[in-house]
Amino acid sequence: MSDTQRQEYKVSRAQHPADTCVTVGAATVGGGNFLLIAGPCSVESAEQIATTATAVKAAGAQVLRGGAFKPRTSPYDFQGLAEEGIQLLLQAGRAAKLPVVTEIVDAQQIPAFAEVDIIQVGARNMQNFSLLRQLATLNKPVLLKRGFGNTLDELLSSAEYLLSGGNDQVILCERGVRSFDPALRCALDVAAIARLKELTHLPVIVDPSHATAAAHLLRPVALAAVAAGADGLMIEVHPDPASALCDGQQSITPAAFAALAQDVAALRAALR
Ligand code: PEP
Numbered sequence: 685m686s687d688t689q690r691q692e693y694k695v696s697r698a699q700h701p702a703d704t705c706v707t708v709g710a711a712t713v714g715g716g717n718f719l720l721i722a723g724p725c726s727v728e729s730a731e732q733i734a735t736t737a738t739a740v741k742a743a744g745a746q747v748l749r750g751g752a753f754k755p756r757t758s759p760y761d762f763q764g765l766a767e768e769g770i771q772l773l774l775q776a777g778r779a780a781k782l783p784v785v786t787e788i789v790d791a792q793q794i795p796a797f798a799e800v801d802i803i804q805v806g807a808r809n810m811q812n813f814s815l816l817r818q819l820a821t822l823n824k825p826v827l828l829k830r831g832f833g834n835t836l837d838e839l840l841s842s843a844e845y846l847l848s849g850g851n852d853q854v855i856l857c858e859r860g861v862r863s864f865d866p867a868l869r870c871a872l873d874v875a876a877i878a879r880l881k882e883l884t885h886l887p888v889i890v891d892p893s894h895a896t897a898a899a900h901l902l903r904p905v906a907l908a909a910v911a912a913g914a915d916g917l918m919i920e921v922h923p924d925p926a927s928a929l930c931d932g933q934q935s936i937t938p939a940a941f942a943a944l945a946q947d948v949a950a951l952r953a954a955l956r
């Protein structure tokens with residue numbers, strides 16, 4: 685897409701020079717407001733999600749995440765607790781006073797998301813245009829993740845489906861792209877954070893958990909994202925990563941999350 689065409693898009697900074705702010709409950713993202721999202725890859729049980737919610741809230745998280753409809757590469761892997769998972773997530777969020785975000789993989793699931801605060805569109809569905817068109821009709825924030833093989837133009841065009849359909853409560857998320865190097869699962873595109881902030885007024889957050897797929901790499905990559913200007917982070921946290929049904933290798937403990945949250949706050953203060 686040419687720069688001229690891009691500037692006519694509703695997502696473009698040229699159309700809307702001021703930062704867009706998206707508010708969920710007591711939290712706002714964009715316009716200098718930083719959003720910390722944390723929680724497990726998947727909701728596994730009432731106890732697991734409630735324990736995580738209490739711990740991440742105490743550490744400073746403002747939104748609770750937890751997958752209920754999981755887009756797994758293998759059909760034999762844990763697929764999530766579906767509607768029951770959403771109910772357990774909502775209960776844990778309410779008890780901890782945290783809004784919740786969870787992923788939708790099919791437009792038919794929209795009724796199950798009625799009380800969900802932010803609907804996540806995952807990397808694999810970034811270009812599911814019929815899903816985007818349906819989400820555009822809802823009065824609800826959407827967290828749109830960049831596909832691991834998609835350009836920034838394609839990400840912004842997908843966001844344009846939401847804005848042009850009437851939903852401007854959109855948060856973009858960089859979560860790493862495929863590279864040639866098997867030493868890393870994905871390459872976090874740090875420059876994309878800064879570039880997106882030029883191209884669009886929408887808030888841009890980063891998911892370093894799926895970008896690294898390795899808990900031991902999380903801290904430096906998360907801090908790099910903050911330094912590059914990210915408006916927030918989404919971090920996978922599990923009370924017992926070794927027993928997680930999904931993505932345990934990249935999940936950090938509540939204690940590690942609390943330490944990271946302090947480092948993020950210190951880095952943001954130093955950059956001001
Ligand atoms: C997720 O955040 O749960 C997820 C599956 O991430 P992605 O779509 O970025 O792979």
Ligand code: MN
Binds near residue numbers: 894930
């Ligand atoms: Mn995950």
